[in-house]
Amino acid sequence: MRDVTIIGVGMTPFGKHPDRSLIDLMLEASYTALMDADALDAPIDALYVGCMASGMLCGLQNTATLLADELGIKPQTAERIENSAASGASAILNAYLAVASGLYDVALVVGAEKMRHLPTSEATKAIASMTHPEGERPHGVTMPSLAALLTRLYMKRYGLTREQLALVAVKNHRNALLNPYAHLRKEITVEDVLNSRVVAEPLRLFDCSPISDGAAALLLAPMERALEFTDKPVVIRGVGQAVDRVMMTERDDLLTLKAVKEASRRALRRAALSIDDIDVVELHDAFTILEIVESEDLGLFEKGKGGIAVEEGLTAIEGERPINPSGGLKARGHPLGATGVAQAVEITWQLRGEAGERQVRDAERGLSCNISGFAANAVVIVYERGW
C-alpha cells in the first residue's frame, strides 16, 4: 500500500450555527481544506463524509452525494460512513484505504454534525441511539450515566479525586481559549466545575462536552503527489481500529477501554513507532474521565496514574505529554461526526507548527483517538511530518 498524506485541512468554528444547514457547514470546511492545499481546481477522485445522524437530526440521507453536488465536483465515489461518534475517524480510514490501495489519488474527507437546531431532548435522544438497544437504553442508560459509573468505580479503585477530574476540564478550557475554532472559549476554575450542576453524580455539567454544530475537512493524496499541493505534507503513518462489547457491563475489565488499547496498538505497530515517540495527542474526552482512562490505555501513563499526571501538568501544552491542545471535545466542542476529522486537523496544524499560541513545541509526530458508543469501537491514527 502507498503512503498517504494530508495535504490540506479546514474547519468551521464549532458552536452554534442556527442560520446554517448541515451541508452549508460541510461546504465551508471543504472549501477551506481545498484552499489550504491550493486545490480548488484539482480533480477530487473520492469523497467520504463522516456524519453520525444526518437522518435523525436533519432528515437527510445521501449527504455525500448532496455535498458533491453543492461543491460542483464529480468524484468517482461518494459515501457517508457512520460509526456513531467515531464517524469522522472512520471516514478518514475509508478514504485512507482508497488512496493507499492505489484506486484513487485525491480524496476529500468531511466530518460534520448539526445538532443545535433541535431541542436538547431531541439531540440527546440521537446521542442515546448509540447505546445498546436492548441491554442499556430500555433501562434508562445514557452516555452520561455510563461515564458516571466509570468515574465512581475509577475513583474508588485508584483514589482519583474530584479535583483531579475537574483539572481535565480546566486544562481543556484553557487550551480552547487559544483556539479560535473552539466552542467554549472561557477560562474556568476547579471551583466552577465543582459548582456546576450535577448531570450524573459525580459528573457535573463542566465534566461533559457540549452539544455543538460544526464541520471539519481533510484533503488526502499519495505521498508521491503531495508536493504538488503543499511543502508540509503530514503522513498518515498508521491506522488502527478495534471493537469491544457494546455494553460496558459485558466487558472483561470495566476500567480498561480495550478497543482503545487494541486500536492504538495496531496503529502504532503499523507505524513502527511506540507511544513514547508521540509528541502530541488528541483524545476523545466526551467526559473528563475518558481523557484520563484513554491516556492510560494508550500507554501514556500507568493505569491509575492519569489523574496525577493531569495534576502535575504533564498533559498541558507545555507538559511532557500534551493532550488535547485544541481544547478537546470538552471545550473545542463535539459535533459528533466532525470530531474525528477535527482531531486530524489539529494534529496537522501542530505538526506543521501552525497552531499559534497553543503550539506544542517541536511536535513531529501525533496521534488521535476517536471512539464510538462508549468505546465499543475505537479508531486511532498516527501522524508524522512528511518533510
Place this chain on the structure above:
Amino acid sequence: MRDVTIIGVGMTPFGKHPDRSLIDLMLEASYTALMDADALDAPIDALYVGCMASGMLCGLQNTATLLADELGIKPQTAERIENSAASGASAILNAYLAVASGLYDVALVVGAEKMRHLPTSEATKAIASMTHPEGERPHGVTMPSLAALLTRLYMKRYGLTREQLALVAVKNHRNALLNPYAHLRKEITVEDVLNSRVVAEPLRLFDCSPISDGAAALLLAPMERALEFTDKPVVIRGVGQAVDRVMMTERDDLLTLKAVKEASRRALRRAALSIDDIDVVELHDAFTILEIVESEDLGLFEKGKGGIAVEEGLTAIEGERPINPSGGLKARGHPLGATGVAQAVEITWQLRGEAGERQVRDAERGLSCNISGFAANAVVIVYERGW
C-alpha cells in the same frame, strides 16, 4: 490490488418481519453466509454494514458494532456505509477495497433495512429523505413523483406504451414466483397493473417496489484464499461508481441516468469486459421505468428500445438479456440497504448454477446496478465465475 472473491452468501426472505429487529435480520443473513462458506469459526477481519436509515427508521446508530457484538466476533474494523438506496452496494465497495488492498483478508458485508414496523407515512418520509432538501422536498417532490415525470417524458419521446411498461412488472412478478426469498410471490397480468390504483400518474401501485424488511450478506476473501472456503468462488471483476446532479431537473438529459452509464463504464473497463460479455443482470427497478432506462444506459439496448425489448421477451430468464431473474426490487422487495447486497447474492447463485427454477442457462458473468437517490449516485459491480 488483489483479486477479491465472494466465498459465501445468505439472505433472509424479504417481506414483513413484524416480530424481528433490524439486528436480528442481519444476524440471520450473516449466519447463512458464514455457513455457506463453512466459515462459522473463521476469523472475520472486517465488517461492513450497508443500511440507509437505521437512525430514522429504528433509532439505531453504531449498527456495525452492534452486529459484531451479537455475532460474537471481533473484527478489526466495523463500519456502516450510507449511500441511501445504494448503501448495500457501497458497503460491498468499501469491503472490496479493504480486501483488495491487502489490509484485510476475510470481510463480511451485510445489507439490511427494517421498514414495515412503522406506519407507511413514516417509512415514506424516510424514503423521501434522499430527495434534495431544498430543490425538491419543500415542493412536495417524492421518489414516485420523479419516476412519474421520467415515465411521461419517456413515453412521449420514445413512444413507450403503458402496456410495455406494465410488462416489466409482469415479468418480475413471474420471476419472483420462482424465488423463495421474494416479498411478492404472486403472478400478475398487464390488466392487474393497469387496474391497480394510481400512485403518480401514469405510474400505478404495481409499477412500484414494495416497502420491505430484509437483510442479505456476503463473505469476501482474496482469490488466493478462496478455495479454503468454497469450490465455487465468484470473482468481483470490476467495480464502478459515479455521481450525478441530485436534482433531476439539473441534469443534461432527463432521459439518461448518467451516473448509471458512467459507473457501468468504469466497472466494465476495470473488468476488461464489454456489456455483451454479461450473461445476467440485476437492476434497480424501484419503479418499472427504471429497469427500462437503466437497461439502455448500461448498453444492453439502444436508447428508446428498452420497452420493446421487454415486450419481445429479451429480458426474461430464457431471453437473450435476462434482467432481474430474482424478481428485482419490484417483486423480490426493496429493503433499502439490503438491495445492493441481495443483488450480489442473486448473481452469485446464478453464476454457481444454484438459482433453481429461475436459473439463467450457462451464466458465467453477471452485473448488478444499485442506485442512490434518483440515480444521483450509482454503483455497478461485475462478477465472473472464479473456477
